[in-house]
Amino acid sequence: MQEKDRLIVEQIPRLRRYARALTGNANAADDLVQDCLERAWNKFHLWQTGTNMRAWMFTIMHNIHVNQVRKTGSRPTVVSLADWTDDRGVKPTQEKRVEVRNVESALTLLPDEQRAVVLLVGLEELSYQELARVLNIPIGTVMSRLSRGRERLRQLMSEGGVAPQETVKET
């Protein structure tokens, strides 16, 4: 096993965790991870030895995800909601108000940009500086998305339900 293989392989479990939380869908998540791995292998020469491999791979994954979302023309928050199944394989009832029972379902109602920041900080434990580089946004934007995303999650989970249309797009 080459050093580069090892460096990339080490990241797979955490890339999968983030992708699962980001997409809310196991298949979509693994597709995303696979695309990310392929690109990482092809572009490995662009990685600078000694820099953070993990942040580099999250950057790749983020770029792929953003492109996918752009291509489909709709944010997967809404799409995944309809497809969303919980651990027992039960679809949530599609009524006017979607039941928000836990953080997983609340996440699907969050704007994409906010969800990425909330997860990369709270779940993947990237530093704010790393995150600004990964997402290629100013640190101030990182902080405002983090703050808004968390506040939104808090509301969603305390209200116990909200119509998906109410999801506010960040300006």
Added chain:
Amino acid sequence: MTRTPITDNDLHAYADGQVDAARRAEIEAHLAANEEAAAQVREIRRLNRQLHESFDAVLNEPLPHAMIRVPRRSPVQILTRIAATLVLLVAGAAGGWGLNDYVGSRQNPMAAAFPERAGIVHAIYSAEKRHAVEVAAGERPHLVAWLTNRLGTEVKLPDLTEEGFQLVGGRLLPGETKPAAHFLYEDVDGRRITLYMRHGDTGNGNTRFTFASENGVGVYYWIHGPSGFALAGNVDREELLKVAKLAYKQLSSN
């Protein structure tokens, strides 16, 4: 001394453990006097915990075939090679496809793949802080009984404290065709060593005590008939040899 006012950003940074010591003290003073701010910090931490509770299980899931099995052209052959290894390693082999691709002409593919497999197991799981093992050292009797049962042979757990390594715990992994056992050890400096063990899954014949370097991960392995053992770690070769000898002695005694 003028203090910079505590902002919403400070509360997030504090809850996420991203403030320096000086600022932390100022924020803590603010929190002590301001229940609303303290509640917000608790709320943020609770959310972070919930995220881990909801998604950390993914770290332990076997890697799916479909994720890596797409046919590829030359630049990604290495991926395919690793992918084949991972698929076999984590998901178990469905007829051993792919294995021959990457071990090529080696005479005993099962045995040849063994040290590489051990190197990959080490690379994946020793990097995990929270999910390095499935069953922790505290449940040692359960761990031994479970893996003995699943491997179909008496699993012995060597005591490596003499060389400074304590058991962290272990897990069950798929080998080529049968279950494999993974044990993780750690020393006081946090350096980790992997013991990888298989039974009835290493092909024919014996391999003597052999060293293989998987670029940065050193592996000592030996195969006795149906049982294969490998000790892998990012420690220097001399030291790994000492630990491996200690393990070998205990695993070979009756």
